[in-house]
Structure formats: structure tokens, C-alpha cells
Amino acid sequence: MGTAHGDFADSISLTDLYADPYPIYRTLREIAPVAWVPVAGRYLVTRHQDITALEKQPEIFSAAEDGSLMTRVMGHTLLRKDGDAHRRERAAAEPPLRPRIVEAHWRPKFEANANELIDSFVDRGEADLFDEFCGPLAARNLAMVLGLDGVSDIDMQRWSQAMMDGGGNYADDPEVWERARRAGDEIDAAVADTVARVSRTPDESVISAMIHAPDPLDIEQIRANVKVFIGGGLNEPRDSMSVAIWAVLTNPATRDAVVSDPSLWRSVFEEAIRWVAPIGMYPRQVAQRVELGGVTLEPGSKLGICVGSANRDESVFERPDEFDIFRPSRPHVAFGGGPHFCLGTWVARAQVAQVALPTLFHRIADLAVSPHGEVRLGGWVFRGLLTLPVVWTPS
Ligand code: HEM
Structure with missing residues (x-):
């Protein structure tokens, strides 16, 4: 006979997790904080x-997962x-991701990229910021940081999506594998161009x-790691940007506060x-x-480390x-x-908290969520806005 928490875990569907994982997490934290969830194929x-305790014991909670789809892709x-092996790579x-280099070298480039994108739509009075600002800005910044000069925002975003879809292709969809393979080949070709260039002339990328270390x-290591940067360094800045913009637009008191004290953008982020x-959520595997x-x-x-849940744990965060x-x-x-704490935290903070958010709200003072469009939010392994339609008075 099933237990109450077993019945609850069995009843969880991927559709519900995608739509809104937070009520599910709340119940799991309360009745089964480490629960075998059949649709996830792992203990959540x-x-x-x-989570903070297990991250201190990497010899028990390994990142080297057997049969990893990410490794396949x-x-x-x-x-x-x-x-x-991890420490060395x-x-x-x-x-190039240290705070000093980010501040001196990357931040001015992120500013130029943000202004260029805003220039492209500021006269129009309406835009979907997800498609026209957050995605392209994160793509352009990441291409620069990696050294992939000349790669378009569109290719970066397509490659990133193909890597993420492949890494999550539990349904074994042959089309998803094929798209990931093609994107992988294109990434390898772009990496080869950069390697040829920076071997002769080292730069900050x-x-x-990786070459001059x-x-x-x-x-092979460079190719694989560039793919993990592309699969893991684009959607997170994009999604944190769009969620932050939306949160500020829908919280007037917060908006007033950050407009009068821009140092608060860091807290917004x-x-x-x-x-x-x-x-x-990210995976780990038990070694002992x-x-x-x-x-x-x-x-x-196999474990699913639900940081999205930990961040809403009521024993740590009120309301x-x-x-x-x-x-x-x-x-x-x-x-x-x-050991796997995000390598791109300073790049993320610079491009979102120091550049994208203040620049956007400074240049478009009366930005508002569009009364005509629909803001959509989804995902649980990766979660963020899917659309962010906005309007303003054109300059
Ligand atoms: C808001 C933005 C970001 C968030 C929330 C975020 C989140 C994360 C998380 C949770 C991990 C750990 C995954 C795991 O242990 O399995 C991670 C690792 C990583 N992140 Fe980020 N990330 C962000 C931005 C970036 C950016 C901009 C870059 C690249 C410039 C980046 C590069 C990486 C890399 C290379 C790793 C792997 C580190 C390792 O294995 O040692 N991230 N990130």
C-alpha cells in the first residue's frame, strides 16, 4: 500500500511542474523533502x-552522472x-570571469550592446523585451566573453536552445538529437575559427x-566546455533579466525605490x-x-537538486x-x-544588475507591461518568462 507522500510524489506530472512547480515543492518540503518522483526519474x-549540506560533500554527491544526456550532446x-579533473578545467x-576583468573589460562592452539593442526599438513604442532585448543581449554578451566573434545573436540563441533541448531529451526524440548534433557541429566550426585566431593573438576571452592556461x-575539452557555456550561460541572464523587469514593472513601490536609488538594482537582480x-533543478548522483x-x-x-524550491523554503525566507x-x-x-558554483556570477551581475536593468529603465522612463499582450511564464528545470510585451511613449 502506498504512503501519503508516495501517493503525492506519484501524482506529480511534468505538465504541472512546467506550469508552476512552487505549490508542488511546498508540499514536498513539508511531507517528503527527499522524494522519489517517477516522472522526473530521480529523487527530488x-x-x-x-541542498546546502549536500553541496559540501561532493565526494558523496557527484556531478559525474551515469548516462548523462548533457555528456551525450x-x-x-x-x-x-x-x-x-574538474578543478583543472x-x-x-x-x-576572464573574475570581477576585476569583468568590471574593466566586459562591462563597457555590455553597455554598448545594451544601448545598441535599445536604439533598434526605442522609436517604436512597443516591443517584446524577451525577444528583442533580453535574449539578444545575453547572446551578444556571451559570444564576446567566449571569443566567438562574428557569431550572430540568432545562432547563439539557436545553439543554446539546441544544447538545452538535447540535454533534456528524455523522450529520446530523434529530431531533437539531430538539431543538437547540427548545432554542435556549427559550434565546433566557430570554436576552430576562434582557436586559430587567439592561438596567434591571445585576448581576454x-x-x-583555456588555450593559454x-x-x-x-x-576536445575546449569544444565540450564552450558547449556548456553556450547551453548554460545564455538563458539564465536572459531569464533573470526578463523576470526582474517584469517584477519591477508590476511592483510600483519597488520601481520608485530603484529609480531614486540605482544601487538597489543589485538587490532587484x-x-x-x-x-x-x-x-x-540540476542533477547529482550518489557515490556512497x-x-x-x-x-x-x-x-x-539519481538526484534532482531543486534550487528553485530551496529559494522558496519558508524556514529561510519569510513570505x-x-x-x-x-x-x-x-x-x-x-x-x-x-565546487560547481556558477563560474559566470560576476558576468551575470554585471550584465543584468549593472547594465541591462538600469540602462533600460533610464532610457525608457515610462516603460509598462502592454495591456494588449500576454506575459507568459513557464518551466521547472529552466524557468523564466516566455514573452514580455511592453509599451512606452516613443522618443
Ligand atoms: C543569472 C544568471 C545565472 C544563473 C542563475 C546561473 C546558475 C548556475 C548554476 C545553478 C550552476 C551550477 C549547476 C550545477 O552545479 O549543476 C552554474 C554553473 C555554471 N555556470 Fe552559471 N548561471 C548564470 C549565469 C552564467 C553565465 C553568464 C555564465 C557564463 C559566462 C555561466 C557559466 C557557468 C558555468 C561554466 C558553470 C559550470 C561551473 C562548473 O562546473 O564548475 N553562468 N550556473
């Missing part, structure tokens, strides 16, 4: 304290490696850093990724028998479903934790 871990990236990619990466974590949240997990057990930039500061886990 939903409490803040369990991208090759063996740093995100699916543990220990020294991370160290090679990391120098991530690909250049004291312990350089080989071409951090609260937006707490409120709707762009990566809502262990107890977590009252459940004994055997080696090989967790509300967007509130003045809430007491508590550590959210939208950037993950442990």
Missing part, C-alpha cells in the same frame, strides 16, 4: 538545508566531472584563457533569481550510501512567494553551491 531534493564538460576557464585544455531561479532528509540513498541513485527587494539578506542558492 527540495529543502534549503539539505556536448561531450564531457567540466560540469560533469569531479575532483582534480575550471581553473583554465576562470581568469574564455577560449583564449598554465595547464592548457585540449581541443538577487531577489529575481531567488524568486524565480533560472536553473530550477548516505542518509539525506531521512531517506537512505544507495550508490547510483517566500513574494518578490521583495527589502527582505532580510539570506543566502539564496540560484547560483548552486560547492
Whole structure:
């Protein structure tokens, strides 16, 4: 006979998780914080304290998942490696992503990109900011950071989507594999061009850093890691931007506060990724028998680390479903934790909190959600807005 929490976990559907995972997470945190969820094919871990604890034990909770679809699509990236193998690749990619380089080198470029995009629609008085600002800006910034000069916003976004769809192709859809394979080939060709250029003339890009590192990466490692950057460094800034813009547009008191004190944009960004974590769930695999949240997990057990849930854990955040930039500061886990803690946090903060949000609201003072369009929100593994139609008085 099933238990109450087993029945609840069995009843969870992917459609419900996609539409709104938060009520499901709330119940799981309360009755089954580590629960086998059949549609996910893994134990979902939903409490803040369990997630922060497991990220401190990477030798037990491994990132090297067996049968990883991400590895099938991208090759063996740093995100699916543990220990020294991971540390070495991370160290090679990391120098251009440090705060000092981001501030001095990347931020002015992000500003130019944001202004150029706003110029392209500011006279019109209406736009879908998801399609015309957030997506292209994140794509353009990421291409620059990687060193993929000349790659279009459209190709970057198409490649990113193909990588993400392939990494989540649990339905084994042959068309999805084919799209991912083609995108992978195109990425490899673009990487080859950059490698040829930066081998001769080093620059501040991530690909250049990987080649000229004291312990350089080989071409297979560079190809795989560029794919993980493209699959994991575009949609999160895009989604955090659109969610933050929407939250500010729909909270007049917050809007007034940030317009009069722009230093608050940083809080807007951090609260937006707490409120709707762009990566809502990521995988781990149990390497040694262990107890977590009252459940004994055997080696090989697959876990879904639900940071989207941890960020709404009521034992850490009061009124967790509300967007509130003045809430007491508590550590959210939208950037993950442990050895795989997001490598792009400073790039993300610069492009969203320091550039995209203040520039947009400064240049278009009367921006408003369009009364005619529909704002749509979806996803649970990756979650964010799908549309953001807005209007303003054209300049
Ligand atoms: C709001 C923006 C972002 C969010 C919320 C975010 C979130 C995350 C999370 C949760 C992880 C850990 C995944 C795991 O452990 O399985 C991660 C890792 C990573 N992120 Fe981000 N990310 C963001 C922006 C970026 C950007 C802009 C870049 C690239 C410039 C980037 C590059 C990476 C890389 C390379 C890793 C893998 C690190 C490793 O395995 O050591 N991220 N990110």
C-alpha cells in the first residue's frame, strides 16, 4: 500500500511542474523533502538545508552522472566531472570571469550592446523585451566573453536552445538529437575559427584563457566546455533579466525605490533569481550510501537538486512567494553551491544588475507591461518568462 507522500510524489506530472512547480515543492518540503518522483526519474531534493549540506560533500554527491544526456550532446564538460579533473578545467576557464576583468573589460562592452539593442526599438513604442532585448543581449554578451566573434545573436540563441533541448531529451526524440548534433557541429566550426585566431593573438576571452592556461585544455575539452557555456550561460541572464523587469514593472513601490536609488538594482537582480531561479533543478548522483532528509540513498541513485524550491523554503525566507527587494539578506542558492558554483556570477551581475536593468529603465522612463499582450511564464528545470510585451511613449 502506498504512503501519503508516495501517493503525492506519484501524482506529480511534468505538465504541472512546467506550469508552476512552487505549490508542488511546498508540499514536498513539508511531507517528503527527499522524494522519489517517477516522472522526473530521480529523487527530488527540495529543502534549503539539505541542498546546502549536500553541496559540501561532493565526494558523496557527484556531478559525474551515469548516462548523462548533457555528456551525450556536448561531450564531457567540466560540469560533469569531479575532483582534480574538474578543478583543472575550471581553473583554465576562470581568469576572464573574475570581477576585476569583468568590471574593466566586459562591462563597457555590455553597455554598448545594451544601448545598441535599445536604439533598434526605442522609436517604436512597443516591443517584446524577451525577444528583442533580453535574449539578444545575453547572446551578444556571451559570444564576446567566449571569443566567438562574428557569431550572430540568432545562432547563439539557436545553439543554446539546441544544447538545452538535447540535454533534456528524455523522450529520446530523434529530431531533437539531430538539431543538437547540427548545432554542435556549427559550434565546433566557430570554436576552430576562434582557436586559430587567439592561438596567434591571445585576448581576454574564455577560449583564449583555456588555450593559454598554465595547464592548457585540449581541443576536445575546449569544444565540450564552450558547449556548456553556450547551453548554460545564455538563458539564465536572459531569464533573470526578463523576470526582474517584469517584477519591477508590476511592483510600483519597488520601481520608485530603484529609480531614486540605482544601487538597489543589485538587490532587484538577487531577489529575481531567488524568486524565480533560472536553473530550477540540476542533477547529482550518489557515490556512497548516505542518509539525506531521512531517506537512505544507495550508490547510483539519481538526484534532482531543486534550487528553485530551496529559494522558496519558508524556514529561510519569510513570505517566500513574494518578490521583495527589502527582505532580510539570506543566502539564496540560484547560483548552486560547492565546487560547481556558477563560474559566470560576476558576468551575470554585471550584465543584468549593472547594465541591462538600469540602462533600460533610464532610457525608457515610462516603460509598462502592454495591456494588449500576454506575459507568459513557464518551466521547472529552466524557468523564466516566455514573452514580455511592453509599451512606452516613443522618443
Ligand atoms: C543569472 C544568471 C545565472 C544563473 C542563475 C546561473 C546558475 C548556475 C548554476 C545553478 C550552476 C551550477 C549547476 C550545477 O552545479 O549543476 C552554474 C554553473 C555554471 N555556470 Fe552559471 N548561471 C548564470 C549565469 C552564467 C553565465 C553568464 C555564465 C557564463 C559566462 C555561466 C557559466 C557557468 C558555468 C561554466 C558553470 C559550470 C561551473 C562548473 O562546473 O564548475 N553562468 N550556473
